[in-house]
Amino acid sequence: MRWAVLLAGGSGTRFWPLSTPRTPKQLLPLSGAASTAEESVERLTGLIPRERILVVAGDALAARLRALLKLPADNVLVEPRPASTAPALIWATWEARRRDPDAEVLSLHADWVVGDAAAFRRTADAALVTARTHDRLVTVGVVPSRPETGYGYIVPGAPLDGAARTVARFSEKPDAATALDLMAAGALWNSGLFAWTADRLLAEVEHRTPEVARAIPRLEQGDVPGFFDAVTPISIDVGLLERSDAVAVVSGSFAWDDVGTWQALARVRPKDPDGNVLVGRGVLDEAHDCVVWSESDAVVLWGVKDLVVVQANGRVLIMPTERAARMKELLDALPPDIRDVEA
DSSP states (O other), X not given: OEEEEEEOOOOOGGGTTTOOSSSOGGGSOSSSSSOHHHHHHHTTTTTSOGGGEXXXXXXXXXXXXXXXXXXXXXXXXXESSOOOHHHHHHHHXXXXXXXXXXXXXXEEETTOEESOHHHHHHHHHHHHXXXXXXXXXXXXXXXXXXXXXXXEXXXXXXXXXXXXXXEEEEEESOOHHXXXXXXXXXXXEEEEEEEEEHHHHHHHHHHHOXXXXXXXXXXXXXXXXXXXXXXXXXXXXXXXXXXXXXXEEEEEOSOEEOOOSGGGHHHHSOOOTTSOEEESSEEEESOBSOEEEESSSOEEEESOBSEEEEEETTEEEEEEGGGGGGHHHHHHHSOHHHHOOOO
16 A cells, blocks of 8 residues: 655756756765665665655656666656646655555655665654554654754644654744754754655645645546646645644654755765865865865865865866855856756
8 A cells, every 4th residue: 555756856956067957966876876866765675665656757857767766667757847846746646546546655855865764764654654543644854953944844742642743833944043942842854754645635635725626637537737737836835734734743863864955965975084075086185174076087175174166067166165055046147058067
């Protein structure tokens, strides 16, 4: 009955110039030898078989994902257009139920780095059991390791059982002081790892998410393009979880990172004694707390600190690490002939 839905769309522009439309973030080996998409599928081993893993992505990546992940051809669901996470997850859940009327679904993203695969599987298993036992939509909250302002937080409510609690409220991307207060109150990071039965999700969508519910008859008619034409793009968090009173949270105590910027590599890659991360060829002399990624040429840093240096696809990027989260500003300002990398 268990299925997984892996969201593998997105362009990963914050990893420019390494990330390109053809090889976006989820296809890059950001934390090790394999891409994060490959790691995501491998992490499910023993929990959900490959023949029950559905991948949602755009047409430009579908063929590469089929080959890379070694999944059945019809398990890669091709979005006619990007419409955020709610339409993608609702379509994939509907498809899982079409193939298996009793489907239970675990939803995850293809660009995460997880430090303890066994703990991840135990937590995912608890989330799926909670979804079935309590007939709720379940979100996994990761125990925070820092007052991160780029993540959403979940404030747990009353206990449901030993593993799960109700959700008192969500708090989206708080400032640093609020994040510290939330952590002190026992709040968890909203990881984006979800579990539900297909029946419960689709019933909740019918009552809570008119932006998508009105288009579901198109799926019943086999008209996937019509479904995507008719929906309003909206995230599953905003469109459903924050509106529903049938949500539970299960706590996860494993290292988790969505690797949102170049700066995040310092959290998921080994560092030298001076706090530097080096991928590729390079020499770092009297350099401290730098992230260096060299695709081919040798990079030499001398007497600097807190820099991101990337050499990839015929481009060289140098910036202070503190600006990594503002990559969109840079890309918007670049001339197209420099910004647009086709490799």
